[in-house]
Amino acid sequence: MPKDFLKDAQDEYDVIVIGSGLAGMTAANMLGATGYRVLLLEQHYKLGGMATWFKRPGGHIFDISLHGFPYGMVKSCRRYWTREIADSIVQLNHIRFDNPMFSLTTSFNREDFTKLLIEQFQVAPEAVHGFFDAARKMDFQDDQHLTTRELFDRFFPGREDVIRLLMEPITYANGSTLEDPAISYGIVFSNFMSKGVYTFRGGTDRLIGLMEAELKRNSVDIRIRCDVERIHCEGGRVTGVEVGGRVIKTKAVVSNANLKQTIFRLVGEEKFEPQFVEDAQAVRLNNSSTQVYMALKADDTIDESTGDLLFSSTAPVFRTDLLLSRDITSRTYSFYYPRTRPEGRPRCLIVSSTNARYEDWAELSEEDYAESKLDLVETTLDALDKYVPNVRERIDHAEASTPMTFKHYTQHVAGASFGTKFEGLRVSFDIPKQIEGLYHAGSVGIIMSGWLGAMNYGRMVASDVDNLLTTKGSRPAASIAD
Structure with a gap:
């Protein structure tokens, strides 16, 4: 019999959070800490959204998404999560640039x-x-x-x-x-x-593990493999969500899903005013990306003077069309030294990231798609050899992800790595004005993209939900942090 991932779930919660990206988890954690009954639903088999990782034989753990974020993460993690998480954020001191115009290292x-x-x-x-x-x-x-x-x-x-x-x-x-x-x-x-630029010591797996433990301490009911089919709305307000063949009632929903997916699939445009629908339809998705994950053999190391982040390009100038082209000229390398996961097996890994268009990959045949992924790995190894000599002989494992990969695992529309363009921010903000009790928090408007932006957006929305529930007489005895 298939496992019932909603077994023993209540029939009603104060708040339901859809999606466990950093915005969704932060909102859930703050509301749970306040005393609300919170249900966190995640369609994937683990938490984190784009802040995630995967393992491969040989002790290799690859981080997906960004290797660096601003110092503001320290303050946000201390206020909205735990001191242990905040104290694990460390600075990256060697940010390198290498292109036809200049070559230098900076503390950024x-x-x-x-x-x-x-x-x-x-x-x-x-x-x-x-x-x-x-x-x-x-x-x-x-x-x-x-x-x-x-x-x-x-x-x-x-x-x-x-x-x-x-x-x-x-x-x-x-x-x-x-x-x-x-x-x-x-x-x-x-x-x-x-x-400057910072990262999390211990890797994304440790970060999400600590966050999950904190969510549970705050009595958040976490359910994985629970793909929400519908957000129910009646009379201009949220009433519940449909998931796993059940309708679970709630006074507030925080959607950490893609903005367009929230409006057009989970709710349905008929629930919104025509002008809002028109504005939402006009919101442009941001680009996606490709990544190549490479691990050196167990006893091999990379000199740390190679850098923590390396922005490498052969393009004569900086141009958006060149960044998105399938003919890759610009790659950003994240170097993970043994100090990244000091408690694990010592490993050196490299992740190469490039911006990409979803349609360049979605329209390929199955055979062409496989060949294109292989070509992405091979050309990346060719380019990396300049910085890690004889890298082909030193590699223990290499594989690639594409916009199709990100769409598959996150359900982001068109595999968007950074949500929407700037106009999406206003649409996201205005959702509660359309439907009482419905909120969106995630990667929108570029400003609210990245780890820090997502986390802070989750905090903002948690405060809005608390204010709503207070006016409805549903506020628990505890008080949410400002």
Whole structure:
């Protein structure tokens, strides 16, 4: 008999969270800690969403998704999770760039960028300071018609090399392009430049394990392999969700699913006002990505001067179409040294990431798809040999993922790695105005993309849910943290 993953689940909860990405888990954890009865439903067999990992024979554990995030993760993890999680966040000190314009290593903070731009790139100090100040002051009230390209042209006209230095890492971090609103770049970049780039010591598997333990301590009812079929709404408000042949009642739903999937599949456009539906249909999905996972043999090591993150490109200039092309010219390498998982078996692993279009992979035949994945691995090994000599002889395992892979495991529409473009943020914010008790939290608008953005969005939505339930007389004795 198939296992009943909803066995002993209650018929009603105060809040149901759909999806266990970092936004969904953070919302569930904060609401559970407040005393609400929370049900967390995840369609996959493990938690984490894009913040996940997989294992392969030989002691290899590969992290999927990003290797670096801003220092703000320390504060967010301490406030919304645990001190143990926050104390496990460590800095990456060697961020490398290697392209036809320049080759350098940076600690990726404002002080070091300022020194590089003034001394190596010979940019006027007033332009450098003016740019950093402008990025730091950006907020949601700013002119959203100014593009990132226009922002750079204002301070660094004609300096494609400066654009490359300041833009490439943010494109890797959240999918931003020069054509996107400048605010989507400025807010994220200013977060990184404050104190540099950080990662989680112990790997994503340890992080999610600690988060799962904290969720359980806060009495969150976690159910995996539970794919929600429908969010039920009556009279302009949420009433429950349909999952596993059951309808479970609730006063509030937090969807951590893709924004479009939430609106058009889980709810249905007939439940929303026509103008809202039109705005939601116009929201553009962000790009997806491909990754190649490579593990060195057990006794092999990589000199750490190779870097923690390496932005490598053979393209003459930084351009969005080149970043998305199947003819790959730009790769971002994440190097995982034994210190990444100090308690595990010592291993050196490399993950190569490239931005990609879903349609370039979805339209291939089964045979062509397999051949394209193999070609992706082979060409990546060719490119990596420059930085890890004789890498083919040193590799113990290599495999690739594509936009199709991400769609399969996360159910993200078109395998989107970073949710939607900027206009998706307003649509996501406005969902509760359409249906009382329905909220969305996830990777939207680029600003709310990445690990820190997702976590903070989950916190914001948890507060909104708490406010709603308070007005309905359903607030427990405990009080949610600000």
